[in-house]
Amino acid sequence: MNALLRFLSVPAQVLSKVPGLGPVIRACSTSVGQKVVMAITGLSLCGFLIAHLAGNLQLFAGEQVFNDYAHKLHSLGPILAAAEIGLFATFAFHIGLAISTGAMNRVARGQSYAMKESKQGIFIIPGGAFSWMVVTGFVILAFLVVHIVDMKFKKGIGVDYTAALNAEKVADNEFQAVKAVLSHPLHALIYLIGLIALGIHLSHGVRSALQTLGLNHKNWNFILRWTGFLFAWAIAGGFISLIAWAFAHKS
Numbered sequence: 001m002n003a004l005l006r007f008l009s010v011p012a013q014v015l016s017k018v019p020g021l022g023p024v025i026r027a028c029s030t031s032v033g034q035k036v037v038m039a040i041t042g043l044s045l046c047g048f049l050i051a052h053l054a055g056n057l058q059l060f061a062g063e064q065v066f067n068d069y070a071h072k073l074h075s076l077g078p079i080l081a082a083a084e085i086g087l088f089a090t091f092a093f094h095i096g097l098a099i100s101t102g103a104m105n106r107v108a109r110g111q112s113y114a115m116k117e118s119k120q121g122i123f124i125i126p127g128g129a130f131s132w133m134v135v136t137g138f139v140i141l142a143f144l145v146v147h148i149v150d151m152k153f154k155k156g157i158g159v160d161y162t163a164a165l166n167a168e169k170v171a172d173n174e175f176q177a178v179k180a181v182l183s184h185p186l187h188a189l190i191y192l193i194g195l196i197a198l199g200i201h202l203s204h205g206v207r208s209a210l211q212t213l214g215l216n217h218k219n220w221n222f223i224l225r226w227t228g229f230l231f232a233w234a235i236a237g238g239f240i241s242l243i244a245w246a247f248a249h250k251s
Contacts, residue, residue, distance in 0.1 A: 038097040039209035041090050046206065046231075048087060053238045056178075059245060063175040070174035091144070098137060136201040143194025150181045159184050182246030191243055199236030203229050 027033040055073070058066045073080060150156035154164070154171040164176035171177050181187050206228035210216075215224060 034097045034100060035212045038094060039212040041094040041097070042205050042209045044090055045087075045094060046202070046235075049235050053235060056242055057238065059175065059178060059242060063173075066175045066178075067173060091141075095137060095141065098134065132200055133204060136197040139197035140194060140201060143190065143197070146187070146190055146194075150187060151177065156181050156184070156187055158186060178242075179246050179249060182243050183250040188243050188247070192240065195236045195239050198239075199233050202232030202235060206231055 055069055058069050076083075146156075150159065154161050154177060159180050161171045161177055161180055164171040164173040164180060166172050182191065207225050210224055210228065
C-alpha cells in the first residue's frame, strides 16, 4: 500500500516544484486537502445529475419534446464535447482522490475509517454507509461505461435500435433509443442496480462533502443529514422512474 501511495504521489511531487503551484499542490496532497477537493468535485457532479435528470424527465412530455431537447443539446457541438471531457475528468479525479484518500487514511490510522463513520447513517447498512462508498463508486463507474455505450454509441448488447433509425440507418431518434435501452430487461436491471448504488453513494457522500466544507453544527446536522438522504434518493428515484416509464410504454 505504501508503495502504491508513493507511486500515486509522483505527479503531485513534480507539480509541487512549479513556481506558484507549490503551496496549492502541497495542500491538495494532504489527506485533508484531498477531502476538500473530493467534496468540491462530488458536489459538482451532483449539479450535473440534477441537470441530467431534468433533461431526461422530458421523456414524460413525449417524443417531439424530448427529441427537440436532445437535438438542441447535440447542436452545441464543440461546447458539448468540452463539457463531456470536463465531466469525465471531474469524475476520474473524484475517483482517484477517493482511492488515494482512503488508502492514506488506512495507512495513517492502521484501520478503516469506516469504523468511525458507520454510526452516522440514517439507516443501517452492514459496515456503515462509508464502507460502501468504494464499492458503490466502482458500480457507478461500470454503470457509466454501459450507459455511454448504450446511449452515446448506440451499441447496447441485445438492444434493438430499429425504431430509432433514420433513412440513413443512423440512430438519431433519442426518444426511441432511450426507450429501447430502458425497456430491455437486462439493461433495465443493470440501470436499476447502478441507480441504487448511486442512491447509497449520494446518501453518505452529500452529507460528508458538506461536512468537509464546514457545514457541521449540532443544531443543523440532523437537517443536513436528512437533506442529503432525501436528495440522494430523489435523484436515484427520478432516474428509476424512467425505467418504469419505458416498460409502461414498451410496444
